[in-house]
Amino acid sequence: MTSKAPVEVEAILVGQSDYRESDRIVKLLCAEHGLISAVARSARASRRRFGGSLDPGNRLSAILKRGRGELWHLDEVTLLDGRTHSRSDLDRLTLLAYACEAVAALARTDFAEPQLFGLLQVAGLLIDSAPTPPGAMFRMALEAKALTFAGLTPGLVRCIECTAPLRSGGPWTFDPTRGGALHGRCDRIGGRPISLRWLDTIEGGRRTPLKELTAARAPSGPSWALAEIIEAHTGQPLRSRSVLASLNPYG
Numbered sequence: 539m540t541s542k543a544p545v546e547v548e549a550i551l552v553g554q555s556d557y558r559e560s561d562r563i564v565k566l567l568c569a570e571h572g573l574i575s576a577v578a579r580s581a582r583a584s585r586r587r588f589g590g591s592l593d594p595g596n597r598l599s600a601i602l603k604r605g606r607g608e609l610w611h612l613d614e615v616t617l618l619d620g621r622t623h624s625r626s627d628l629d630r631l632t633l634l635a636y637a638c639e640a641v642a643a644l645a646r647t648d649f650a651e652p653q654l655f656g657l658l659q660v661a662g663l664l665i666d667s668a669p670t671p672p673g674a675m676f677r678m679a680l681e682a683k684a685l686t687f688a689g690l691t692p693g694l695v696r697c698i699e700c701t702a703p704l705r706s707g708g709p710w711t712f713d714p715t716r717g718g719a720l721h722g723r724c725d726r727i728g729g730r731p732i733s734l735r736w737l738d739t740i741e742g743g744r745r746t747p748l749k750e751l752t753a754a755r756a757p758s759g760p761s762w763a764l765a766e767i768i769e770a771h772t773g774q775p776l777r778s779r780s781v782l783a784s785l786n787p788y789g
């Protein structure tokens with residue numbers, strides 16, 4: 539059912555691009571409708587039009603109307619959380635942008651996504667408020683949780699080829715295009731070598747609340763293996779990944 543009546547939703551701004559001469563298209567993630575693209579009229583002509591609140595990672599209350607096709611119209615926004623610490627800290631800001639991009643890449647359009655919305659809401663709050671900017675373990679746990687909530691639970695416990703427990707024999711490899719880990723003996727393509735400790739730590743992170751991981755250390759091993767599952771799933775590179783990788787080369 540399509541209704542033109544305005545709806546008010548709580549949303550996180552996950553991306554934006556220029557549109558026409560003075561407009562912007564904002565991408566919003568909300569619990570009720572998943573990923574939404576909405577035209578913000580005159581947002582480029584005047585920052586005051588939306589109170590300067592259209593920055594990635596911001597939590598907003600938005601009044602929206604359905605337009606033609608998949609494009610909505612953004613009528614009004616109220617800023618609920620502007621992630622103020624992150625705006626003056628490059629590590630936090632880059633991680634926040636990456637979290638928005640990675641979670642949004644897995645969210646469906648016009649489909650309720652309460653778990654992905656809740657995950658990004660918690661991640662944004664922690665990235666902004668943790669005593670030190672969260673590192674690679676936090677990011678990998680976020681990726682693993684996002685994949686799980688999108689129905690793409692990464693294979694970290696059972697071999698994605700033979701389905702036997704990985705614990706039953708090493709060495710082990712990881713194949714992002716197939717979404718998880720394999721016994722070396724089951725891997726005919728030659729995935730990246732990983733250790734049992736890497737597997738255990740990432741699986742532990744997937745099951746641990748993010749708030750307990752803001753200062754956690756990442757295991758040695760492929761840092762972007764889970765990001766590569768997201769990229770393989772969407773067929774698109776995560777654009778903010780290289781910026782984040784250059785800030786934290788040892789992550």
Ligand SMILES: [Zn+2]
Nearest residue numbers: 697700721724
């Ligand atoms: Zn196997």
